[in-house]
Amino acid sequence: MRIVLRLAYDGTDFHGWARQPELRSVQEVLEAGLNRILRLQDPVRTVCAGRTDAGVHAHDQWVHFDVPDEAWQALGDRAEHRLRGVLPDDVQVLATSVAPHGFDARFSPLWRRYSYRICDDPKGVDPLRRRTILTHHRPLDVTAMHAAAQLLVGQHDFAAFCKQREGATTIRGLQRLDVSRERDDIVRADLVADAFCHSMVRSLMGALMAVGDGRQDIEWPLRVLQSGVRDPNVAVVAPHALVLEEVAYPDPEQLAHRAELTRARRTLVDPSSDGY
Amino acid sequence: MRIVLRLAYDGTDFHGWARQPELRSVQEVLEAGLNRILRLQDPVRTVCAGRTDAGVHAHDQWVHFDVPDEAWQALGDRAEHRLRGVLPDDVQVLATSVAPHGFDARFSPLWRRYSYRICDDPKGVDPLRRRTILTHHRPLDVTAMHAAAQLLVGQHDFAAFCKQREGATTIRGLQRLDVSRERDDIVRADLVADAFCHSMVRSLMGALMAVGDGRQDIEWPLRVLQSGVRDPNVAVVAPHALVLEEVAYPDPEQLAHRAELTRARRTLVDPSSDGY
Numbered sequence: 001m002r003i004v005l006r007l008a009y010d011g012t013d014f015h016g017w018a019r020q021p022e023l024r025s026v027q028e029v030l031e032a033g034l035n036r037i038l039r040l041q042d043p044v045r046t047v048c049a050g051r052t053d054a055g056v057h058a059h060d061q062w063v064h065f066d067v068p069d070e071a072w073q074a075l076g077d078r079a080e081h082r083l084r085g086v087l088p089d090d091v092q093v094l095a096t097s098v099a100p101h102g103f104d105a106r107f108s109p110l111w112r113r114y115s116y117r118i119c120d121d122p123k124g125v126d127p128l129r130r131r132t133i134l135t136h137h138r139p140l141d142v143t144a145m146h147a148a149a150q151l152l153v154g155q156h157d158f159a160a161f162c163k164q165r166e167g168a169t170t171i172r173g174l175q176r177l178d179v180s181r182e183r184d185d186i187v188r189a190d191l192v193a194d195a196f197c198h199s200m201v202r203s204l205m206g207a208l209m210a211v212g213d214g215r216q217d218i219e220w221p222l223r224v225l226q227s228g229v230r231d232p233n234v235a236v237v238a239p240h241a242l243v244l245e246e247v248a249y250p251d252p253e254q255l256a257h258r259a260e261l262t263r264a265r266r267t268l269v270d271p272s273s274d275g276y
Numbered sequence: 277m278r279i280v281l282r283l284a285y286d287g288t289d290f291h292g293w294a295r296q297p298e299l300r301s302v303q304e305v306l307e308a309g310l311n312r313i314l315r316l317q318d319p320v321r322t323v324c325a326g327r328t329d330a331g332v333h334a335h336d337q338w339v340h341f342d343v344p345d346e347a348w349q350a351l352g353d354r355a356e357h358r359l360r361g362v363l364p365d366d367v368q369v370l371a372t373s374v375a376p377h378g379f380d381a382r383f384s385p386l387w388r389r390y391s392y393r394i395c396d397d398p399k400g401v402d403p404l405r406r407r408t409i410l411t412h413h414r415p416l417d418v419t420a421m422h423a424a425a426q427l428l429v430g431q432h433d434f435a436a437f438c439k440q441r442e443g444a445t446t447i448r449g450l451q452r453l454d455v456s457r458e459r460d461d462i463v464r465a466d467l468v469a470d471a472f473c474h475s476m477v478r479s480l481m482g483a484l485m486a487v488g489d490g491r492q493d494i495e496w497p498l499r500v501l502q503s504g505v506r507d508p509n510v511a512v513v514a515p516h517a518l519v520l521e522e523v524a525y526p527d528p529e530q531l532a533h534r535a536e537l538t539r540a541r542r543t544l545v546d547p548s549s550d551g552y
Contacts, residue, residue, distance in 0.1 A: 127333075127365065128286050
């Protein structure tokens, strides 16, 4: 059977989601916890919806893994509680359930939503929120940032804003990129796409911040996009202000179809695409 | 001349406000920063409004220190900016100004306000907020907590809720103790008093939480108060959920009078009283 987990985590002390030798990752910590409560011969392998980079947080990450029916059923109602008991306090289990038929955490999503927060107060950021908000020492014009962002919305090749991986497509559907002032001193961006490539959100934010503080004009990020190549003036801004907020899945009856569609489309364009 | 600073800080990595040998304190870090920009023969000595314990945070701490006129004036407009440049990122300078005549950060306040936050969601606390919110594994009845709190409001001897110091008075005027649900999963208490004794907020919260989760009845904290002695059933709850939110001072023309009044009253009751 396939189990779905929803997690929140503080990315500060993780080297990202993905398991890497010798480094503390969310995947490694989660799998260690699952293996501890499941005690299987073959260790559990998890698949997530958004493979967050080092330092990036999640308010609602989705994960699936496959497990023999009897192993999960043996835990009964206590599975979620047991898992909470073995995970460290920078990972929170929001929910566990049996996956509907055809569910795939990575290939089924309709879209992912991320937030990015910047404090442009000359006093700097509230120390209690500094782990999740970027400090910027020049005031940001959110109207200009939002206007520049609207020119990027749509299905495009985001190669100019991605860390290229050989053979991987960089075509993504950016459905929404709203920039607004959440409080007097805090600018928030909300980004929704079918999927994001590696470092895409942070590069987009770097470009918009250059517009926001007047270093570039409103059309500049669009020109960078259209050039199709990375521009040294686009900073990849810090990860600690980025949060995976939400992942949307289709209704259960659409799930299998959606996953096939995503896989097929990604495979057509290139066989090694991440699909995150 | 006397300078007033307003600060915010993340108490996580500090052993409290007060300077102690070999330990990192807010006072030590702040004074080191001031000495670095002022370069005086006699190091600056600071006095604060609320001497927060280890792990306690501040959103608006007030501090004063005395400095030769020419040393401060030499820095001109750049004093605040320079100080920001030398302080670590867990301390934020909110404002600096020349103190009005008679101002004393410790003795002039009319009242101090603290907040305390508790998450009673069985899922636990959002990992991104875990450094400032206590997790409690039983649901809390905020109506009962608030009712119990109202019985404690007023001028009382809070000896039962204080770490006693020899010769120090424990009479305080608790002006407000409101308990409410800030969000579905987060309970917030707001406490206002002329001053608080050592560990008073955390002991009051421990008593109210015992009411909130049904271990004690609504009148129990009042009975503890009236007993005048510490009760082993009153837990001193964790410091990381406590924030000094606000300090109120009288109008400048009332300042000197207020400080004299506070000093005189504390001295009458006992000469060693902290006055925090």
